[in-house]
Amino acid sequence: MCHAPPKLNLKPTRKSNVGDEVIPERKKLRAAKRIVIKIGTKSLTGDNSKLDQKKVGKFVSDIMALRKLGKEVLIVTSGAIGAGVGRLGLPKRPKQLPALQAAAAVGQVKLMEVYEKNFGAHNQTISQLLLSSEDFTDPTRYNNFKNTLSTLLQWGVIPIINENDTVATDEIRVGDNDVLSAYVAKGAKVGLLILLSDIHGLYDGSPTDGESVMIPLVRRVTPKIERSVLKSSGGFGGMFTKVQAARMASEAGIPVVIANARAKDVLMRIIEGEEVGTLFLPRGD
Numbered sequence: 637m638c639h640a641p642p643k644l645n646l647k648p649t650r651k652s653n654v655g656d657e658v659i660p661e662r663k664k665l666r667a668a669k670r671i672v673i674k675i676g677t678k679s680l681t682g683d684n685s686k687l688d689q690k691k692v693g694k695f696v697s698d699i700m701a702l703r704k705l706g707k708e709v710l711i712v713t714s715g716a717i718g719a720g721v722g723r724l725g726l727p728k729r730p731k732q733l734p735a736l737q738a739a740a741a742v743g744q745v746k747l748m749e750v751y752e753k754n755f756g757a758h759n760q761t762i763s764q765l766l767l768s769s770e771d772f773t774d775p776t777r778y779n780n781f782k783n784t785l786s787t788l789l790q791w792g793v794i795p796i797i798n799e800n801d802t803v804a805t806d807e808i809r810v811g812d813n814d815v816l817s818a819y820v821a822k823g824a825k826v827g828l829l830i831l832l833s834d835i836h837g838l839y840d841g842s843p844t845d846g847e848s849v850m851i852p853l854v855r856r857v858t859p860k861i862e863r864s865v866l867k868s869s870g871g872f873g874g875m876f877t878k879v880q881a882a883r884m885a886s887e888a889g890i891p892v893v894i895a896n897a898r899a900k901d902v903l904m905r906i907i908e909g910e911e912v913g914t915l916f917l918p919r920g921d
């Protein structure tokens with residue numbers, strides 16, 4: 637099955653995910669001083685739903701390479717529910733909300749333990765921030781959140797952020813961590829948002845369709861693009877929420893890159909302006 641490529645505002649790729657051509661828009665990413673990096677559950681866990689030390693280790697050393705360049709890094713991480721399922725030895729991800737929330741409570745500890753161990757090996761101090769939607773809608777809480785963030789960054793500490801899953805219900809959920817990362821990017825006034833996933837970037841059709849090609853550059857996320865992504869992603873999660881997050885951040889003037897967490901030196905290559913993943917240009921460019 638081949639979906640017609642969404643043509644408007646898109647520049648189809650000549651080759652996917654590799655290359656050393658530095659386009660001017662990519663070059664600008666080098667200037668980003670403060671960066672939010674969001675990583676998804678699949679990029680941190682293995683088939684048994686346990687946290688995969690190798691995957692976490694790679695992510696952490698990719699981040700440390702940016703820290704050595706003097707970049708301020710904020711992490712938005714998923715993986716609490718997944719790690720909880722693995723830790724509890726549950727046969728599969730539960731469906732009921734209380735069980736999901738309880739699994740998150742167990743898994744969040746494991747998640748931070750693994751981050752602490754890996755960042756500790758680099759002598760990098762980390763912190764944990766668990767947020768819910770009120771932290772962005774209530775002005776006092778939002779202000780407190782921003783002040784805490786800026787103090788942590790001033791101290792050279794990496795904030796590691798997740799949704800406060802144990803108290804979040806559908807009504808008060810931020811949504812998902814893609815959207816959460818866009819909120820954080822706006823609140824922290826970052827120069828770049830990177831969404832790391834198990835897929836190379838945004839495709840012009842279903843990524844499982846061999847004929848689909850990755851799109852290196854999106855000038856503006858239009859409703860047409862959102863509809864097309866919704867259709868090709870089967871109508872749920874995954875790329876759709878990433879594109880939503882990309883729209884929110886880019887409309888706030890923040891460039892966004894969607895890239896594959898497994899790609900070699902992925903963060904460094906993005907920062908050096910290589911053509912990695914899909915770049916969403918900030919509004920105003």
Ligand code: GLU
Nearest residue numbers: 714715716717799812813
């Ligand atoms: N907060 C959830 C977790 O840590 C993940 C939500 C998401 O990935 O969108 O498991």
